[in-house]
Amino acid sequence: xxxxxxxxxxxxxxxxxxxxxxxxxxxxxxxxxxxxxxxxxxxxxxxxxxxxxxxxxxxxxxxxxxxxxxxxxxxxxxxxxxxxxxxxxxxxxxxxxxxxxxxxxxxxxxxxxxxxxxxxxxxxxxxxxxxxxxxxxxxxxxxxxxxxxxxxxxxxxxxxxxxxxxxxxxxxxxxxxxxxxxxxxxxxxxxxxxxxxxxxxxxxxxxxxx
Amino acid sequence: xxxxxxxxxxxxxxxxxxxxxxxxxxxxxxxxxxxxxxxxxxxxxxxxxxxxxxxxxxxxxxxxxxxxxxxxxxxxxxxxxxxxxxxxxxxxxxxxxxxxxxxxxxxxxxxxxxxxxxxxxxxxxxxxxxxxxxxxxxxxxxxxxxxxxxxxxxxxxxxxxxxxxxxxxxxxxxxxxxxxxxxxxxxxxxxxxxxxxxxxxxxxxxxxxx
Numbered sequence: 001x002x003x004x005x006x007x008x009x010x011x012x013x014x015x016x017x018x019x020x021x022x023x024x025x026x027x028x029x030x031x032x033x034x035x036x037x038x039x040x041x042x043x044x045x046x047x048x049x050x051x052x053x054x055x056x057x058x059x060x061x062x063x064x065x066x067x068x069x070x071x072x073x074x075x076x077x078x079x080x081x082x083x084x085x086x087x088x089x090x091x092x093x094x095x096x097x098x099x100x101x102x103x104x105x106x107x108x109x110x111x112x113x114x115x116x117x118x119x120x121x122x123x124x125x126x127x128x129x130x131x132x133x134x135x136x137x138x139x140x141x142x143x144x145x146x147x148x149x150x151x152x153x154x155x156x157x158x159x160x161x162x163x164x165x166x167x168x169x170x171x172x173x174x175x176x177x178x179x180x181x182x183x184x185x186x187x188x189x190x191x192x193x194x195x196x197x198x199x200x201x202x203x204x205x206x207x208x209x210x
Numbered sequence: 211x212x213x214x215x216x217x218x219x220x221x222x223x224x225x226x227x228x229x230x231x232x233x234x235x236x237x238x239x240x241x242x243x244x245x246x247x248x249x250x251x252x253x254x255x256x257x258x259x260x261x262x263x264x265x266x267x268x269x270x271x272x273x274x275x276x277x278x279x280x281x282x283x284x285x286x287x288x289x290x291x292x293x294x295x296x297x298x299x300x301x302x303x304x305x306x307x308x309x310x311x312x313x314x315x316x317x318x319x320x321x322x323x324x325x326x327x328x329x330x331x332x333x334x335x336x337x338x339x340x341x342x343x344x345x346x347x348x349x350x351x352x353x354x355x356x357x358x359x360x361x362x363x364x365x366x367x368x369x370x371x372x373x374x375x376x377x378x379x380x381x382x383x384x385x386x387x388x389x390x391x392x393x394x395x396x397x398x399x400x401x402x403x404x405x406x407x408x409x410x411x412x413x414x415x416x417x418x419x420x
Contacts, residue, residue, distance in 0.1 A: 170380030
């Protein structure tokens with residue numbers, strides 16, 4: 001094993017799993033290398049510091065999540081609010097899958113790191129801010145589409161989207177604390193309330209079940 | 211300096227400040243003792259472990275916050291929703307004061323520790339669950355009073371209260387991430403939306419300003 005791209009991938013993967021399970025501060029470079037099965041020299045060949053690894057883990061996680069959010073929220077046949085609902089359903093399903101694979105609800109990596117690190121390293125704070133701004137933009141585009149259809153009542157589309165994302169973070173915090181992904185079942189009804197919306201009707205004309 | 215109650219207080223106080231600034235994992239007992247100005251032997255005389263100190267810090271912080279919440283939310287001359295609004299105003303004022311004294315918005319200690327530690331130590335998880343249950347109970351009592359007056363529209367008082375608390379945690383996360391307590395200005399309008407409420411009228415009959 002050595003300075004191969006394979007080693008970088010192993011370090012990234014170990015860093016991602018360990019940060020998800022135990023946060024950033026609790027980890028040392030030695031433990032990350034041990035989990036990755038690479039010598040410590042490899043670590044510093046690929047990453048300047050533990051913080052540089054954290055930034056790479058954040059970027060990789062967001063690249064994946066951004067693809068997921070784009071797929072779920074993209075304009076298509078479905079009504080805007082139905083797309084938002086799908087986002088919540090997928091969020092709950094993902095937390096549930098994580099719990100089944102590692103025993104506990106891991107929560108949102110970006111929320112976890114915001115509370116653990118944002119007041120300690122400016123580079124991480126800036127990166128996390130960019131990610132949440134991007135999330136708010138994506139939700140705002142859907143809220144805006146719903147507003148054009150007269151399905152929501154919001155004074156400021158972007159602020160409303162921010163409140164929806166904040167509500168998700170707050171409920172994911174509870175899901176992690178109670179180790180219970182079902183906590184996220186309330187996201188849909190709360191999102192409708194925050195947006196001053198009614199549940200959208202299904203194509204059959206029946207109200208989509210809450 | 212030695213095994214006096216004064217030393218215990220100093221350790222607790224150092225632990226509280228350091229946990230608030232940097233979280234739990236980033237701290238070592240040696241650093242806590244150095245900040246407190248007590249020898250390491252004193253630490254283990256009063257606390258079995260760093261986790262035991264964290265639990266004591268959590269308990270002390272909650273004792274103080276519970277008194278504050280009780281004062282703000284207690285039944286009195288003011289309408290239920292006005293009391294809830296006061297809770298948000300005080301939350302914002304406290305985050306702002308913390309920012310002025312230490313340079314950054316520290317967020318909610320219970321939220322911070324929920325995301326950092328709840329999936330790693332069961333004792334901390336259980337204690338934090340109890341605290342959030344108590345918070346939800348206190349908010350639920352106010353929501354219930356508002357429901358009796360026909361001022362809110364909620365199907366489940368306790369679930370609605372939980373959503374209000376989750377929204378606070380989500381917005382406090384953003385306040386910490388953006389180092390901006392003004393983020394919390396939206397709590398009141400969002401709370402009204404989550405509770406299906408109108409802004410209560412002031413004694414003069416004018417709508418309380420959002």
